[in-house]
Amino acid sequence: MKVNLSDTRKIIQQYRNKKGTLIPLLQEIQAIYGYVPKESIELISKELLIYPVKIYGILTFYTQFYLTPRGKHTIIVCQGTACHVMGGKDILDYLSNKLGISEGETTKEGMFSLERAACLGCCGMAPVVVIDNNFYGMCDIQKVDALVKEYRSKEANR
Amino acid sequence: MIKNSQQLNAFAKEIQTKKEKYKGKTIAICNGSSCRALGADKITQLIRDEIKKHNLDVDVVNVLTTGCHGFCERGPLMIIQPEEIFYQKIKPEDVPEIITETIIDDRIIDKLIYNDPKTKKKIVYKPDISFYKKQMRLLFESNEHINPKKIDDYIGIGGYSALAKALTMEPEAIIEEILKAGLRGRGGGGFLTGWKWKFCRNEKNDTKYVICNAAGAFIARSISEGNPHSVIEGMIIGAYAIGAYKGYIYVRHGYPLAIENFNLAIESAKEFGILGQNILESGFDFEIVISRGCGEFIAGESSALIASIEGKAAIPRPKHIHATEKGLWNRPTLLNNIETWANIPFIINRGADCYASVGSEKSKGTKIFSLVGKVNSTGLIEVPMGITLREVIFDIGGGMINGKKFKAVQIGGPSGGLVPESLLDLHLDFDSLKEAGTIMGSSEMIVFDEDNCMVDTAKFFIKYLMDESCGKCTPCREGLVQMHDILCQITDGKGREEHLDMLQELAWGIANTSLCQLGKSAPNPVLSTLKYFKDEYETHIRDKKCPAGVCKALIEYIIDSEKCIGCTLCAKRCPVNAISGEKKNPHEIDPMICIKCGICYEVCPVNAVERK
Numbered sequence: 048m049k050v051n052l053s054d055t056r057k058i059i060q061q062y063r064n065k066k067g068t069l070i071p072l073l074q075e076i077q078a079i080y081g082y083v084p085k086e087s088i089e090l091i092s093k094e095l096l097i098y099p100v101k102i103y104g105i106l107t108f109y110t111q112f113y114l115t116p117r118g119k120h121t122i123i124v125c126q127g128t129a130c131h132v133m134g135g136k137d138i139l140d141y142l143s144n145k146l147g148i149s150e151g152e153t154t155k156e157g158m159f160s161l162e163r164a165a166c167l168g169c170c171g172m173a174p175v176v177v178i179d180n181n182f183y184g185m186c187d188i189q190k191v192d193a194l195v196k197e198y199r200s201k202e203a204n205r
Numbered sequence: 206m207i208k209n210s211q212q213l214n215a216f217a218k219e220i221q222t223k224k225e226k227y228k229g230k231t232i233a234i235c236n237g238s239s240c241r242a243l244g245a246d247k248i249t250q251l252i253r254d255e256i257k258k259h260n261l262d263v264d265v266v267n268v269l270t271t272g273c274h275g276f277c278e279r280g281p282l283m284i285i286q287p288e289e290i291f292y293q294k295i296k297p298e299d300v301p302e303i304i305t306e307t308i309i310d311d312r313i314i315d316k317l318i319y320n321d322p323k324t325k326k327k328i329v330y331k332p333d334i335s336f337y338k339k340q341m342r343l344l345f346e347s348n349e350h351i352n353p354k355k356i357d358d359y360i361g362i363g364g365y366s367a368l369a370k371a372l373t374m375e376p377e378a379i380i381e382e383i384l385k386a387g388l389r390g391r392g393g394g395g396f397l398t399g400w401k402w403k404f405c406r407n408e409k410n411d412t413k414y415v416i417c418n419a420a421g422a423f424i425a426r427s428i429s430e431g432n433p434h435s436v437i438e439g440m441i442i443g444a445y446a447i448g449a450y451k452g453y454i455y456v457r458h459g460y461p462l463a464i465e466n467f468n469l470a471i472e473s474a475k476e477f478g479i480l481g482q483n484i485l486e487s488g489f490d491f492e493i494v495i496s497r498g499c500g501e502f503i504a505g506e507s508s509a510l511i512a513s514i515e516g517k518a519a520i521p522r523p524k525h526i527h528a529t530e531k532g533l534w535n536r537p538t539l540l541n542n543i544e545t546w547a548n549i550p551f552i553i554n555r556g557a558d559c560y561a562s563v564g565s566e567k568s569k570g571t572k573i574f575s576l577v578g579k580v581n582s583t584g585l586i587e588v589p590m591g592i593t594l595r596e597v598i599f600d601i602g603g604g605m606i607n608g609k610k611f612k613a614v615q616i617g618g619p620s621g622g623l624v625p626e627s628l629l630d631l632h633l634d635f636d637s638l639k640e641a642g643t644i645m646g647s648s649e650m651i652v653f654d655e656d657n658c659m660v661d662t663a664k665f666f667i668k669y670l671m672d673e674s675c676g677k678c679t680p681c682r683e684g685l686v687q688m689h690d691i692l693c694q695i696t697d698g699k700g701r702e703e704h705l706d707m708l709q710e711l712a713w714g715i716a717n718t719s720l721c722q723l724g725k726s727a728p729n730p731v732l733s734t735l736k737y738f739k740d741e742y743e744t745h746i747r748d749k750k751c752p753a754g755v756c757k758a759l760i761e762y763i764i765d766s767e768k769c770i771g772c773t774l775c776a777k778r779c780p781v782n783a784i785s786g787e788k789k790n791p792h793e794i795d796p797m798i799c800i801k802c803g804i805c806y807e808v809c810p811v812n813a814v815e816r817k
Binding site (some may be wrong): 109168 | 217236239241242243277279280421422424425426457458459460461496497498499500501502513514515516517518519520534565575577578579584586615618619651652653665666669672673675699715745785802804
């Protein structure tokens with residue numbers, strides 16, 4: 048698949064000649080493409096005179112960046128301490144089993160990506176699951192089961 | 206635009222008089238991230254619609270969308286002022302009743318009031334709720350009275366008056382005041398804030414920076430979302446005291462509401478002349494920029510955070526040269542935690558002596574903790590330093606869920622130690638926590654009960670820290686992997702006697718040879734569990750049993766044929782079809798297929814499933 052680089056160009060223009068902006072720049076690229084395409088990395092490197100290795104260094108250091116396309120919906124299961132104590136691991140295991148993918152992977156039909164987070168900062172309603180920036184608190188297996196169904200049927204009705 | 210402190214004062218007076226004259230009710234709805242996740246934004250909209258429907262005037266009722274109230278577990282929350290009626294777990298269908306009953310007819314709605322889990326009594330008013338009673342909310346209280354998106358609200362409760370006062374003081378005098386107050390860094394280390402300021406002030410450099418670390422978890426999120434102006438006010442005072450003209454707020458990219466509220470706060474402060482050039486006609490200029498950081502645990506370490514703002518990987522550097530000397534872009538930098546900054550306006554306004562009268566001998570003021578895990582009331586609490594663990598867990602937290610037995614509490618985040626029941630009278634302050642083998646760290650308090658396995662818990666934390674290690678130092682990068690491997694062997698039933706000594710040795714090496722605090726504190730979960738719960742390790746190793754019934758390799762599920770009524774519920778719910786049996790006849794679990802998920806154990810109506 049060919050990547051349309053005009054958005055990358057626009058973003059690079061915004062960040063040209065500014066100090067310490069590589070991370071926000073990459074965050075914006077990811078916000079548009081859903082991941083950071085190889086082609087964009089090459090362009091950033093050429094335009095801003097940054098070695099690709101430095102960009103890859105950043106991308107692979109921070110867990111928020113993805114180098115491959117994501118599913119339509121990203122499910123993040125919080126694995127922070129509070130969520131762990133309240134059963135967050137069981138939820139992750141269950142979803143991984145149900146969707147047939149490990150964390151960091153995307154289902155074959157491209158519907159769901161499964162991720163873990165170190166802490167999402169709403170520990171009072173642990174365990175927490177986030178689907179596309181929608182937070183769901185006090186989850187259990189039944190609740191996430193219903194959520195997966197809900198997102199699937201939303202897509203089917205589209 | 207406010208030009209000087211007289212105008213600021215006059216404006217604040219105006220808002221206060223208006224508030225005092227107001228005779229109607231105010232519905233303060235928590236719109237913090239947790240309550241929003243539970244549906245608070247929808248409820249806010251419905252309340253507004255319903256008010257319109259009944260043609261209620263603003264003189265009768267007004268709606269205030271606030272930041273976090275702390276009692277997140279009970280969300281969505283609302284407090285109806287002036288009576289302080291506390292409604293919790295509000296559902297969209299309750300909204301019409303709230304307006305007709307409580308607002309119009311002054312009647313309390315029974316089903317929405319709080320039911321104390323300990324005394325089983327129903328409690329109507331917020332100050333009577335035990336979760337709030339023992340707290341001392343010097344920083345947090347204002348969250349309930351202001352809309353974080355409106356600077357007027359903040360000025361109305363006396364906001365920015367500390368700044369106006371500070372700008373008339375000599376910078377050295379401000380630093381003296383902070384020193385005298387005894388404020389210690391809320392980021393976990395507990396270094397005296399005033400000293401940091403003094404070092405930075407003494408540096409001769411034209412360009413200095415102040416940084417606010419708002420990248421923490423629960424606590425940082427609630428302050429940034431609920432009261433961003435208090436942080437900005439603290440930062441301006443700090444910048445004035447050390448002579449900095451630019452500040453950064455490092456917020457997590459994953460907290461959109463925090464970023465939004467900070468942005469709004471900065472913009473409105475600029476419009477009011479509180480940020481920017483010639484602040485309140487003092488001749489002092491200061492600007493604040495938001496740096497959208499990452500959610501990495503290591504980014505909380507000061508030098509790693511600075512690297513992240515510079516656009517590099519968040520990897521710590523040796524600290525023989527402090528950030529106060531050479532920090533961001535190699536310039537003197539004053540980096541404080543968000544909670545530290547939020548304390549500054551209070552100290553300047555009320556004076557060092559007033560601040561120092563709260564807390565314990567060496568740790569002053571209040572501290573915000575996140576209280577989570579197996580206690581009845583979870584959420585964010587603000588307590589005076591020196592309060593005992595017992596008071597926090599059993600009075601504020603309302604005791605253990607389902608009356609289970611308390612086992613341990615972990616304090617300070619993943620790299621904190623686990624504290625057993627025998628230490629429940631421990632005072633919560635920097636020094637006593639250190640003595641007990643844990644840290645103030647991120648001020649998280651996680652309560653464990655008898656159903657939690659301590660070996661498994663230690664394994665979880667080591668795995669967490671192993672994943673979050675930046676990889677710079679070998680002891681932390683490799684040592685944690687080895688520790689995790691040993692812990693896995695123990696929980697898998699392959700533990701050997703010598704493993705315990707090996708864990709001790711690895712822990713010593715990691716703690717003493719790592720560069721940053723993440724590495725130095727990483728062995729705490731293992732060291733503390735080895736100290737206080739050694740018997741659990743021994744049972745795993747010698748008897749190949751997990752007393753808490755958590756470690757899957759060491760347990761099995763069996764259906765008691767005497768008790769089983771053949772309801773088929775377990776067979777229906779089993780995700781791998783490991784349960785067989787005829788209706789109304791005893792069922793059986795095939796151990797070869799069973800994945801030990803425990804669903805059958807949970808769903809059985811007659812407790813016929815046993816875990817051994």
